[in-house]
Amino acid sequence: MIRIEHISKRFKKLQALNNISARFDRGQVISLIGPNSSGKTTLIKSILGMIKPNSGKIFVEEQLIDGDPSYRRDIGYMPQIGRYPDNMKIGQLFKMLQHIRNMDESKLDKSLIHQFGLEKIFEKPMRTLSGGTRQKVSAAIAFLFNPSILILDEPTAGLDPLAAEILKEKILEEKKKNKLILITSHILSDLDDLTTHVMYMQEGKMQFFKDIETLQEETGELRLGKAIARIMKGEQFSNDWIGKMIQAKKNDKKPL
Amino acid sequence: MMKLSKYVLYDILRSKIILAYTIFLFIVSLSMLQMEDNSSKAMLSLLNIVLIVLPLVSLVFTTIHYYNSYEFIELMSSQPMSRTRILLSEFAGVSISLLSAFFIGIGIPVLLYAANDTGFALLFTGGALTLVFTSIAFFASVSARDKARGIGFALLLWFYFALIYDGLVLLILFSFSDYPLEKLTLLLSALNPIDLGRIFIMLKMDVSALMGYTGALYKDFFGSGSGILFTTGIMLLWIILPLWAAIRKFNKKDL
Numbered sequence: 033m034i035r036i037e038h039i040s041k042r043f044k045k046l047q048a049l050n051n052i053s054a055r056f057d058r059g060q061v062i063s064l065i066g067p068n069s070s071g072k073t074t075l076i077k078s079i080l081g082m083i084k085p086n087s088g089k090i091f092v093e094e095q096l097i098d099g100d101p102s103y104r105r106d107i108g109y110m111p112q113i114g115r116y117p118d119n120m121k122i123g124q125l126f127k128m129l130q131h132i133r134n135m136d137e138s139k140l141d142k143s144l145i146h147q148f149g150l151e152k153i154f155e156k157p158m159r160t161l162s163g164g165t166r167q168k169v170s171a172a173i174a175f176l177f178n179p180s181i182l183i184l185d186e187p188t189a190g191l192d193p194l195a196a197e198i199l200k201e202k203i204l205e206e207k208k209k210n211k212l213i214l215i216t217s218h219i220l221s222d223l224d225d226l227t228t229h230v231m232y233m234q235e236g237k238m239q240f241f242k243d244i245e246t247l248q249e250e251t252g253e254l255r256l257g258k259a260i261a262r263i264m265k266g267e268q269f270s271n272d273w274i275g276k277m278i279q280a281k282k283n284d285k286k287p288l
Numbered sequence: 289m290m291k292l293s294k295y296v297l298y299d300i301l302r303s304k305i306i307l308a309y310t311i312f313l314f315i316v317s318l319s320m321l322q323m324e325d326n327s328s329k330a331m332l333s334l335l336n337i338v339l340i341v342l343p344l345v346s347l348v349f350t351t352i353h354y355y356n357s358y359e360f361i362e363l364m365s366s367q368p369m370s371r372t373r374i375l376l377s378e379f380a381g382v383s384i385s386l387l388s389a390f391f392i393g394i395g396i397p398v399l400l401y402a403a404n405d406t407g408f409a410l411l412f413t414g415g416a417l418t419l420v421f422t423s424i425a426f427f428a429s430v431s432a433r434d435k436a437r438g439i440g441f442a443l444l445l446w447f448y449f450a451l452i453y454d455g456l457v458l459l460i461l462f463s464f465s466d467y468p469l470e471k472l473t474l475l476l477s478a479l480n481p482i483d484l485g486r487i488f489i490m491l492k493m494d495v496s497a498l499m500g501y502t503g504a505l506y507k508d509f510f511g512s513g514s515g516i517l518f519t520t521g522i523m524l525l526w527i528i529l530p531l532w533a534a535i536r537k538f539n540k541k542d543l
Binding site for chain 2: 043077080081082083084099100101102103104105107109111115116117118119120128129131132133
């Protein structure tokens, strides 16, 4: 659904993206993982056309993203920091987006608006909202138009545990509908049950792009968090993780 | 496109600055037209408002509005909406509100007290200058990344067009006073929309008789039908070119 070909982006001194190529397909939930300023958000914003790469091409549904903005109809985007017009009320914001997208009321997915209880605060201006409520609004907007591609930049950061759980449930639900979901997050435990693929980035380079089973096998860790922590520490992958486990068992037995 | 402009307009009207601007213009022009028994004297004072205040307000207001609606622009650019359309909607929203402030604040009093040739020239020039400086302000704010630099750039442009440019022209005229410069001054006036507007209105007034030989040449040129066409054409260029440059820049920009 999304094909990225050799894109690079440079912000003055910082090489934010360095020759990245990848292919994301329907039904995948891709976790974009990497340390801060490794280029995750830049990659996402390039797909959305908000950042123009210096070189390389991006295709969404086989359509080159250059000029024609209609491809963004299929994309729901939840930004890392949702910034909205200060004077607008929440209700007006939703109404405006619906008006602009011109979609049938019946096709809209308002479940998150209900679940987060946003209707009760429809009259509140955006500038008075807390960071968490803003995140809720961003999430509700991303899912509102029932897009086939979801791009979520740190979706659970700033949400209370209840809201985070609701959002995770929602993502799982959408995953079953065979959509493409791209998530970046530093809270790896949130990604555990969702992810099908992991894309690991560092200093603008893509270190690897693997499905979760392969990753578990290679690192010998079932939890995504631990697996990634190992890689971040720069430990070598051990292919004979079974051997290691046996070794560990033996060590355990020594005191006996 | 009107869909988006509607929201831009709505946002501008909420802030009430435009309302205050309209009332300010209305009170000033009404009091000038009422206090002077000779309407052409009042027009001369109004001319200065149109040539100095209007560009300044258009520049500053547009620049501030652009930076304040950055969130809106960012939000829209993640929607199926082209950048060109977003910027043009912003331009339409801002220019509609500034133009209506001008036509209500100055247009109505002028039509009531001085609905003559000079009055219409003043309204034409004022409307054109508003659009020109809105367009220039969009270029300035798209070019500069942060608010302070954007407003600074806009103010600098205002200083240039309203004050510095005239000084430069005078300097040229003095240093080359031995040569026939009439054609050159005509050309130089076209390079500054404020000067062009000033000449256009002055020639409709009686004071143009005082302007000597150059004035006669101007009268000959601007008084004719082709002169009006020339003024309109140059003003249109001044509106379109900065806006076009702004759109080009905006399309390549990282948001």
